[in-house]
Amino acid sequence: MSLNSEEAFKLFYESHASKVRGLLFRLVGEASLSDLTQETFMKAWEYRERFRGESEASTWLYRIAYNCAVDFLRRSGKARENLQIDLVTDTLEKNISDKEIANLALKSLDIEHRAVAVLFYIEDQPIKDIAVILELPEGTVKSRLNHARNKMSEVLTKKGVKL
Numbered sequence: 001m002s003l004n005s006e007e008a009f010k011l012f013y014e015s016h017a018s019k020v021r022g023l024l025f026r027l028v029g030e031a032s033l034s035d036l037t038q039e040t041f042m043k044a045w046e047y048r049e050r051f052r053g054e055s056e057a058s059t060w061l062y063r064i065a066y067n068c069a070v071d072f073l074r075r076s077g078k079a080r081e082n083l084q085i086d087l088v089t090d091t092l093e094k095n096i097s098d099k100e101i102a103n104l105a106l107k108s109l110d111i112e113h114r115a116v117a118v119l120f121y122i123e124d125q126p127i128k129d130i131a132v133i134l135e136l137p138e139g140t141v142k143s144r145l146n147h148a149r150n151k152m153s154e155v156l157t158k159k160g161v162k163l
Contacts, residue, residue: 013041016058019123020065026106026118027069036072040065055132062123062133066115073111101159105152116141117148 017037024036044064051060106114115134119125127145131138 009041009045012045012057016061017041019058020061023062023065023118023123024069026103026122027066027111027114028072029107031076032072036065036068040068043068055129059125059129059133062119062125063135066134069115070111101156104159105155108155109148109151113144113148113151116144117152120145 020040021033021037024040025033028036040061044061047064051057106117109117116130119130119133120127125133127138127141130136130141134141136144
């Protein structure tokens with residue numbers, strides 16, 4: 001039994017949507033999350049013939065999602081804007097969970113370092129795959145990961161989190 005294009009797209013979407021949304025959420029936050037998810041899948045479907053099968057489909061899709069996120073941040077003028085951790089009020093700090101602190105630390109990173117940290121720590125991607133997704137040399141991925149670790153550690157230490 002063969003699938004028509006609509007059924008194939010639906011299966012493709014269902015098998016990858018939660019991971020793509022998770023990546024996009026961690027890269028750009030909630031703003032335009034649905035639009036960026038839709039844009040990612042529409043581009044993937046439009047250019048599906050370009051997928052050569054040299055990597056996993058998820059790796060290829062992550063690359064498209066990353067590009068959509070970077071384009072969105074550039075269009076909105078937020079490419080270099082980091083979330084200011086110090087904006088968290090004292091009241092909020094008293095009630096903030098470990099997960100929220102970790103998310104704040106991630107958002108303190110610029111997009112290039114945040115992408116590497118999210119793919120490595122949250123999406124459990126190996127450095128080799130991250131290099132493919134982001135089209136970077138493995139050494140650059142390692143360097144960005146080290147920078148991300150140091151920056152997040154600094155932010156968490158300022159917030160009183162013992163590592």
